[in-house]
Amino acid sequence: TITRRLWDARPAISFEFMPPRDDVGEAVLWEALEGLEPLRPDFVSVTYGAGGSSQDRTLRITQEISRRTSLTAMAHLTCVSQSVSDLRQVLQGYAAAGIDHVLALRGDPPGDPRGEWVAHPGGLSHADELVRLIGETGGFEVGVAAFPDVHPSSASLADDIDTLVRKADAGATFAITQMVFDVDSYLRLRDALAARRDLPVVPGLMPVTSVKQVDRMAQLMGTPLPERVLERLRPVQNDRAAVRAVGVEIATELASRLLAEGAPGLHFITMNRSTATLEVHENLAGQLAAASRPVEAITR
Ligand code: FAD
Numbered sequence: 566t567i568t569r570r571l572w573d574a575r576p577a578i579s580f581e582f583m584p585p586r587d588d589v590g591e592a593v594l595w596e597a598l599e600g601l602e603p604l605r606p607d608f609v610s611v612t613y614g615a616g617g618s619s620q621d622r623t624l625r626i627t628q629e630i631s632r633r634t635s636l637t638a639m640a641h642l643t644c645v646s647q648s649v650s651d652l653r654q655v656l657q658g659y660a661a662a663g664i665d666h667v668l669a670l671r672g673d674p675p676g677d678p679r680g681e682w683v684a685h686p687g688g689l690s691h692a693d694e695l696v697r698l699i700g701e702t703g704g705f706e707v708g709v710a711a712f713p714d715v716h717p718s719s720a721s722l723a724d725d726i727d728t729l730v731r732k733a734d735a736g737a738t739f740a741i742t743q744m745v746f747d748v749d750s751y752l753r754l755r756d757a758l759a760a761r762r763d764l765p766v767v768p769g770l771m772p773v774t775s776v777k778q779v780d781r782m783a784q785l786m787g788t789p790l791p792e793r794v795l796e797r798l799r800p801v802q803n804d805r806a807a808v809r810a811v812g813v814e815i816a817t818e819l820a821s822r823l824l825a826e827g828a829p830g831l832h833f834i835t836m837n838r839s840t841a842t843l844e845v846h847e848n849l850a851g852q853l854a855a856a857s858r859p860v861e862a863i864t865r
Pocket of ligand 1: 642671691709
């Protein structure tokens with residue numbers, strides 16, 4: 566299970582997947598899972614979309630991962646377009662499927678992710694309320710989102726820290742960040758939060774395999790990629806193999822520094838592919854082994 570003990574024992578490795586849209590996508594997902602399972606990640610997670618059918622797929626895929634593999638699977642959940650009773654129903658579905666880890670998110674406005682957030686009339690406005698609702702339901706370990714480059718609708722890092730404090734006080738036991746491309750931003754967030762709450766903040770990491778894809782994601786996130794990252798990718802952007810190689814190199818450098826700085830884990834955003842993540846993981850093997858702490862040293 567994903568508990569405090571896990572973060573204290575070693576840098577926890579986790580992989581994020583998306584519910585596939587169709588049979589072809591599903592085959593691609595299972596291939597990625599089979600490729601990554603031998604790394605024995607501490608957990609994997611499945612994202613939650615804005616629409617009904619994709620939300621059902623999150624439940625089904627998370628359940629199937631638990632059933633067909635040895636992996637601990639966490640389902641994401643957002644407040645988008647759902648009333649409190651809808652959310653309770655989803656949680657009941659998760660519980661009935663044996664899913665006991667949830668990443669509790671507000672979600673982005675459907676349609677225009679950078680548009681104004683409007684809560685469902687019978688729903689929730691912020692992720693801290695969802696964390697509390699999940700706590701009332703009982704039986705779940707709950708994680709939340711964090712934003713090293715500051716959430717686009719927050720006024721400042723201090724605002725984001727207040728939000729994380731609220732989410733921790735509501736019952737969240739860990740946070741996972743938006744993909745990190747600037748380690749210093751991650752460290753600022755982690756250290757500012759550490760002064761107020763003891764909540765492991767796990768950096769998200771995406772090995773870039775396509776400049777177009779990462780550009781689109783950065784736009785959705787509302788945070789452009791740092792220029793020093795772009796200037797390494799742009800010269801090779803029309804050469805797929807070269808982009809992958811540079812993407813793996815950048816992710817390895819980021820991960821290596823994150824581990825050296827004591828990050829409690831690495832959460833890989835896989836885009837349902839395995840090879841780039843496998844390569845980064847292999848590059849880090851020595852450092853990951855060295856960063857494991859002996860069980861006797863765990864105080865909690
Ligand atoms: P919140 O914590 O509610 O914060 C949203 C904004 O409101 C912030 O500006 C915050 O400072 C402010 N705020 C929060 N609480 C309060 C309060 N009580 N009073 C006033 N202001 C407040 N999206 C999906 O749709 N599906 C996914 O599966 C998904 N997975 C993600 C995984 C990770 C690791 C991350 C980092 C993000 C993920 N997202 C996902 C995106 C996420 O839903 C959006 O970034 C969303 O805009 C913010 O979600 P949140 O949970 O951080 O919201």
